[in-house]
């Protein structure tokens with residue numbers, strides 16, 4: 480099984496960025512742990528701060544892998560283009576967030592992409608990614 484993780488804007492700064500909200504851990508060290516947790520799953524990671532690059536990656540991975548774990552960062556709340564990209568591809572997409580977006584600013588409560596996703600997981604810190612992979616890996 481092949482899973483593509485796609486991280487959007489500012490998520491390259493995990494470990495440094497607002498650690499009280501997003502934690503102190505870098506994504507690279509977390510992914511090593513994820514790969515140990517799912518030895519039978521090939522986990523690829525991609526991060527970009529650019530909306531177009533995220534769309535290109537969804538197009539590519541969406542026909543080449545078995546599932547996408549997408550943390551679109553702030554584009555979650557604004558991007559109809561990402562919604563259309565998720566709708567356009569074959570692979571199921573799980574929307575994830577590290578923080579619980581429902582107990583933060585009101586503008587974070589709306590997701591443009593959730594209607595096209597298989598499901599949404601938020602609020603469990605980096606563990607949100609593990610839970611998403613578990614959901615996608617279930618037969």
Ligand code: DQA
Nearest residue numbers: 489550552553576577578587
């Ligand atoms: C986030 C939540 C978004 O509202 C925010 O813009 C992010 C990170 C999260 O993982 O909690 O960049 O997607």
